Amino acid sequence: MEIALIGIGKIAADQHVPAIAASDDWQLAATVSRAGSVEGVDAYTDFDALLAERPEIRVISLCLPPVPRFDYATRALKAGRHVMLEKPPGATLSECHALEALARAKGVSLYATWHSRExxxxxxxxxxxxxxxxxxxxxxxxxxxxxxxxxxxxxxxxxxxxxxxxxxxxxxxxxxxxxxxxxxxxxxxxxxxxxxxxxxxxxxxxxxxxxxxxxxxxxxxxxxxxxxxxxxxxxxxxxxxxxxxxxxxxxxxxxxxxTGLHGEYPRLYANMAALVRAGGIDMDLSPMRHVxxxxxxxxxxxxxxxxx
The missing domain is CATH 3.30.360.10 (Dihydrodipicolinate Reductase; domain 2)
Known part of the structure; x- marks a missing residue:
C-alpha cells in the first residue's frame, strides 16, 4: 500500500522512514514538509496539493507536533484517507474524540499509535x-x-x-x-x-x-x-x-x-496495515487521560x- 508521511523531522527520519522501507506492507509514495524530504520520494510542501494530486495514496501518517495534528488529520479524513497518528494523537482529548467520530462517519481507519507499547x-x-x-x-x-x-x-x-x-x-x-x-x-x-x-x-x-x-x-x-x-x-x-x-x-x-526502540515502529506499521485491511479503528486514549x-x-x- 502507498503511504504519505507528513512532517519530516527527527522522529520521522530516525524511525518512520526506516520502518516503512523495511516493511512488505508499505511503499513511501510522498512526503509533506516545510524543509525535510526523503531521497527518491516525491516531496510536497502543501498538504492540500498532495491530497488533490495523489488520490491513489490512501494512507496518511502524521508525524507533526500535537497542536497542528488535528487540522491535518481532519483534512485527510474528510478526503477519505486512512490516518495514522504519532503519539500523542492530539493536543486535547476532545480533538481525539472528534477525529474518531469523523473516521467512523467516513468509514476509514484511524490509529492512535503508542510506540512504547510495542x-x-x-x-x-x-x-x-x-x-x-x-x-x-x-x-x-x-x-x-x-x-x-x-x-x-x-x-x-x-x-x-x-x-x-x-x-x-x-x-x-x-x-x-x-x-x-x-x-x-x-x-x-x-x-x-x-x-x-x-x-x-x-x-x-x-x-x-x-x-x-x-x-x-x-x-x-x-x-x-x-x-x-x-x-x-x-x-x-x-x-x-x-x-x-x-x-x-x-x-x-x-x-x-x-536496547533502544528495537522493533517498535515496524510493529506499529504492521498494526496499521492490519487495521486498514480490516477497516478498523484503534483510538485508545487511556495514556492521554492520565496526562x-x-x-x-x-x-x-x-x-x-x-x-x-
Missing amino acids: ADKVAAAKEWLSGKTLKSFRVTWKEDVRRWHPGQDWIFEPGGLGVFDPGINALSIVTRILPDAIHLSGATLHVPENRQAPIAADLNFYHPGGADVSAVFDFRQEGEQTWAIEAVTEDGTMQLAHGGAQMFVDGVAHGATE ADAFLLGRRETVAPFEF
Missing part, C-alpha cells in the same frame, strides 16, 4: 503481572530534552506537553500491562519560569487493590537515560528497563535483552528557567 518485553510484562497481587509500582522516566528534542521550543508551549511528551510513553506501557485500572490522585508539575509546560513531574495514582503506584518524569537527565518500571508483587519483583526493551524477574533477565488529569489536578511549582 517495546519487546511489554507483552511479557503484561502476562507476568496477570493474576498477581500488586504491592507497589514505580515508574522512573528521565531523559535529556536537549538530546531528544534539540531546539524544539514547541514542546514547552501549550499543547506541547513538556516532560509528558516522553512521560506519556511510560503511561502507555502502564495502561497496557497493569491488570487493574488506575487513576491519578495527585501530582506536582515543575514548570520553568520562562516556559508554559512542565520540565518534570511527580505523580501518584489510586489503585483499587491499595498498591502504592507512582511515577517520576524528568526532562533534565544528563548522562545515562532512565526509562524503567518496577512492579513488586506478593510473588516477586518484575522490572522493565530501556523503555520496555528489557525485562527482569527477581533480578534475572527474561529472554533476550534489547490530562495531571494538568487538571497537579500542583504547579516554578523552577529555574530553561534554554536549549
